[in-house]
Amino acid sequence: MRLLTNPEEEKLKVLTENSISLTLIEPTENGLKKSIMDATGTVRNYLRKNNFHDYNLQAQGPENKIIIDALIYETDKVNKSRTSLYRPKTKKGDPRIWFSGLTKYSNPNDILALIAFEGKLHVLNLTQLPIEQLIDSAIINPIKELIEEINFIENAVSKELLNMLTNLAKGGPILSMVNADTSVGRTLETALGIDINSSKLPDYKGIELKSFRANKGNRKNLFAQVPNWKLSKFKRSAEILNAFGYWREEDFKLYCTVSAITTNSQGLTLKVDPDINQLIENSNQKGVGDFVVWTLDKLHQRLLEKHKETFWVAADTIYDDGKEYFQYKQVEHTRKPIVSQFDILLEQGIITLDHLIKRNSKGRVVEKGPLFKIKPNSLDLLFPPSNIYNLIL
Structure with missing residues (x-):
């Protein structure tokens, strides 16, 4: 053309x-x-x-x-x-x-x-x-x-969900379901009547819900994606844990963030290689080097699947009598991520990867990630201009 x-x-x-x-x-x-x-x-x-x-x-x-x-x-x-x-x-x-x-x-x-x-x-x-x-x-x-x-058709579901969130927020703070970092999301989904599951699909009629504590300024979770084991030197999460894990009290685990701009305390770093269309994780440990691989096409696919349309819901945390409550207060509504930006943000360390691997008491290796996360206040680098709605006035 x-x-x-x-x-x-x-x-x-x-x-x-x-x-x-x-x-x-x-x-x-x-x-x-x-x-x-x-x-x-x-x-x-x-x-x-x-x-x-x-x-x-x-x-x-x-x-x-x-x-x-x-x-x-x-x-x-x-x-x-x-x-x-x-x-x-x-x-x-x-x-x-x-x-x-x-x-x-x-x-x-x-x-x-x-x-x-x-x-x-x-x-x-x-x-x-x-x-x-x-x-x-x-x-x-x-x-x-x-x-x-x-x-009208594209916005019908988002208007429906926004109304549900507004009504929920008007009801005041909601008691946290569990004492965990993930509780802000689990509590919201439960309050909305959304089943909590491990599906890779968006949460509500094609819209992904991402909740976070507004006062913490943590990175925002984009999606989880295991490496392409066929292309990788290591063939399973257990090998990653065995090579780089550490003891914390009774747990043998690898909980760490990996970036393309720094080498972490485990000696791990990321490399984006556009010539072969891959994201590579590397270790400075002698004899290891490049040990797992993701194809950029697969990461792009996951980004588009998970975040075609997303509500990023901010919550204030309130503590009363030793219990945590959430006051959901604001929504940032994003659509259609700019895939080409994803690779750039990886290279710039704005998007990073978290390993969450540990061996449980039965000797089984459990992997909750790898999670790809973006720095706070950086959504506008990955998505077109968003809409922001205040749930409470």
Whole structure:
């Protein structure tokens, strides 16, 4: 695809600011004549990740063509179209896509935004349409209606959860369930009626809940992810514990933070190697060196899975008669982390890794991590601008 012009970039920015997930495609002169466009890797990935279509599962030939409804937008009306998704028998069956009637609404090398929504592909010509004026217009128009409908549906769950949190906060401080660092989160989820489990999926209808004590200034937990043992020198957590663990009273454990900018007291450090797309943990212990590996792709995947949408809930702690209470007071609402920033923040020591490994009384090795955490007040380095809501006035 060609480089976007400045006006096209501005229109893309406006759609992004309105939380619209989309992909771009450029019909060529030859493509318009033959009614055919290449479904580029970017387009294919977008359709697959939005559960719209997976070309990898599609066989070649016209008999395996998929036809789906589409809508092509003008400033004042919407035109019905049909999306053809297919792989020809020729060559390697390179994926193709086409929209019926497209030649009426696009010139060669225009940039089209494709939006997968409600089982249809919505087509907006970024080159020709005055996107910002249409969205901001006081007069109802098809594009404004589309954006508002998408936002309404996307925000319905977050509004529901925010109302639940507001009502909870109005009830005053809540007694901590247990005496533990994790109690601030467990207490909140229990109060909201959310089952506490070890699932890697978000907590509430696609929204991840992360609670923290506002007065502690601790790092915020992003996600847990074990290394890729197949690519690693060490093949299990027990080997890490045996190599670097220590005794604390009756426990043999390894509880430590590992960073890319310093070597910790166990001699451990992180290295980001973009050439081979890996995060590597290294020991300065003779004969050990690089001992475990994570692929950056896997870490990116976990970040996107866990934090597509997140409520970071701050709580004040109140002590009364030796018991801890939580007054949940503020929510920071983030969406869609910027994956490319993750690697940079690792390199800068803003995102770090925590080992939480110990051998229990039965001799079994228990691993609660490794946990990837981000420094306090650094969410804006990983996420687009967030919304902050006060739960109590």
